[in-house]
Amino acid sequence: MEWFPLGRIDEVPLGGGRYVETPAGQIAVLCNEAGELFAVHNRCPHRGGPLSEGFVSGKTVFCPLHNWQIDLESGQALPPDQGCVKTFPLKTEGEEIWLGLPETQS
């Protein structure tokens, strides 16, 4: 696991998200109304909608394209939809958000 600084906590809007470009593709950094942060692949398992632009509430993000709901802890779509999106670890140090990415082979 390699850790990368992303920016300050207050750069991610409460109840919404931002996206980051990484070697692992676009990742959505999402923040719920209570200030909890989550990171998932920025592609809805349904039709690839950018989850960084969806509503975040509790542990759920609502995809902006067709309103699929994704559980942010497991990455699983909520029933009746089926699908799953990769989750990534985040940590904060002071005001800084850090993203954990698996170390690349090369």
Place this chain on the structure above:
Amino acid sequence: MGNKARKARLVVIGNGMAGIRTVEELLKMAPDLYEITVFGDEPHPNYNRILLTPVLAGEMRLEETILNDHDWYQEHGITLRTGCPVTQIDRVRRQVITAQGEKVPYDRVLIATGAAAALAPIPGNDLPGVYSYRDMRDVEALTQVSADGGEAVIIGAGLLGLEVAHGLNARGMQVTVVHRRAWPLDKQLDARGGALLQQAMEARGIRFLMERESAAVLGTDRVEGLQFQDGSHIPARIVVMTVGIRPRIDLAQAAGLACEQGILVSDTLQTYDPRIYAVGECVQHRGMTYGLVAPLFEQAKVAANHLAEYGRMRYQGSVTSTKLKVTGIELFSAGDFLGGEGTEELTLLDAHQGIYKKVVLQDDTIKGILLYGDTSIGPWLFEHLRDKNNVASLRDHLLFGETHLGDAGHAGVNQAARLADSAEICGCNGVSKGQIVRAIRDGLFTLEEVRKCTKASASCGSCTGLVEQLLVSTLGGVYDSSARKKALCGCTDYSHQEVRDAIRKEKLLSVRDVFRFLDWRHPGGCATCRPAVNYYVRTAWPAEGKDDPSARFINERAHANIQKDGTYSVIPRIYGGVTTPAELKRIAEVAERHAVPMVKFTGGQRLDLLGVPKEKLPLIWAELDMPSGHAYGKALRTVKSCVGKEFCRFGVQDSTQLAIDLEKNLERMWAPHKVKLAASGCPRNCAESTIKDVGVIGVDSGWEIYVGGNGGMKVRAADLLAKVKTEAEVIQISKAFLQMYREDAQYLERTAPWVERVGLEQIKSRVIDDLAQRVELAERLDFAIAQEKDPWAEAVSGRLDIHAAPLRRVSA
């Protein structure tokens, strides 16, 4: 005392639909508050009582009717005691005592003992071979006895009587229905409808004996026949009595709780003893008892809310409708369908096809509904009845239903019940009728639940009417499309209007304030309530209310329209669709420079640059140097125009100039939904003004103003609102109309359904007839628009951050 308080103990007496529904609602709100014990008389876990008749008729098996199996109770830590009746509630020691003598202490009790079948008070009613029809035990007994055939006599031609007649007939018995009144279902049908129903059931081999008072069940060791008061008698192997139900109140009465017909409860579903709640068929609320499921579910919600210590809801009674669950016979009735003095009747009778429709009107509102043979318009009519809507303008097609709402996209098919199982109901999500019906039978009761479970009608919503019909035809009378006040979304029990009222009355200035003040179930809300509440806040308080970007859909946050691949489309404002060579050149150069993948004219006569990545939006806006066209928002879109009299040889008015003026006056107006206008310069109407939210048509003497038109999902021709002389009047009336719409319509309600809902007359009275109100409405709109700035200019200047760029580019 230890640090850890013990959980409060809730004892539920009654393991039926009302009791368990309350527990389910309670678990949703406060999963850990109580240690719950449920006592049930019957040996089964909670099953769907509505499906008794399909089981009796052999169309379903008992196992298919189970709503909560044993695992469910276990998963939620609920102790279930089936076959274990409670015989006493000791209120002094706060314990219930079972038939086995066991004592179980409680902090709260929920009584949901339901109702029992009443027996006709005649000699011989205790003979073997006399049955009631109330629970699975009765169904099992009847199934067994019917295997040997013979004569079955049903006393009472009410809903249950006819259902059991149908079931036993299907099992091969010779069935006779005996009734003291002149026609069956006399509480749900008038004489004419009753005759049709009787004919239809007779055609299936069921015999009817009407206006007969039963005197005695004949037989010595078991039933042999039934004697009437006139002395005549008929043979019978079994007699089924369906003469009514009696709330089961013995337990409550013995415990000293106030009872009349049922256990008396307050609006919070509390009995005389505030620790004891009661719900379901056993209660009497404001003088009413209910035997249908929809009211029970409403009660369950309220009782759970108070048990969960939220203490915010009140039960205010239910308006109900009924439906017969006999396969192949369609019947729907509600309200006072017999009519009387001061009422009018609209009727349609097609005896050959077995169709009879009757609507009773009083002062232009619906008082009663009776539909036989074709009940597809039942839910629609019922909504008008419940909401006491003025239906004067709908009178012509009241008996034919909503011709343009709810059936578009499924042309000509408005009878979901007659569709094949494979028929596609929801075109957006590809859900078939069979899938929906199966899901309902597995235990769904509301539109919301069907949406959640199958996705049917969860996207564009145009098949909502069809899904409601399927609920009605699958569940029968228990589904009540509209008795239930419609909650804004799953996060709250408050309706749109209640939320709006609270925002105005309490001066709530942000979405967060609203969620907090109204105790939103999820503090973060959801994709439905966030934008709606934000809109309501902004409309009520245009200056002080906070516009919360996190409560706006991505389109309204990015000020561009998101596309399927995550890119955006950019539509600059071109007032009235009139541009210049210089402007066109500039747009073309921008498109070329940024290799915009597609440039296209929109349906509203504007230019669309498609396929722009989010990161490039502010740059493209800067280079275009034009205002936002708001083509992405619930807002004023475009004013479409025809050439008009300046060039057109037919034109009688200057439609392009009016379109430009309208667009300049209304741009930046947010609304419950998108708003499209058009201005045509002569009655040839080339700008298609009659399918716009507001459309004007030039005539020799001035302008005609049309409202409530729609050319999209559900085509609707606009209504003529007024005829005026000057452009100034057109602009003022358009503003007043749109402001009334902004203040009154629900979020995501277009003008077309809104005009239908409130009625053109009411709109005219405020917007046309009352000049003072017209001026005030227009001024309020001007004030609201004055608070808005052009978002593209704001973004270009750096005052608005749409988060176009990534938070960070991480390189390995």
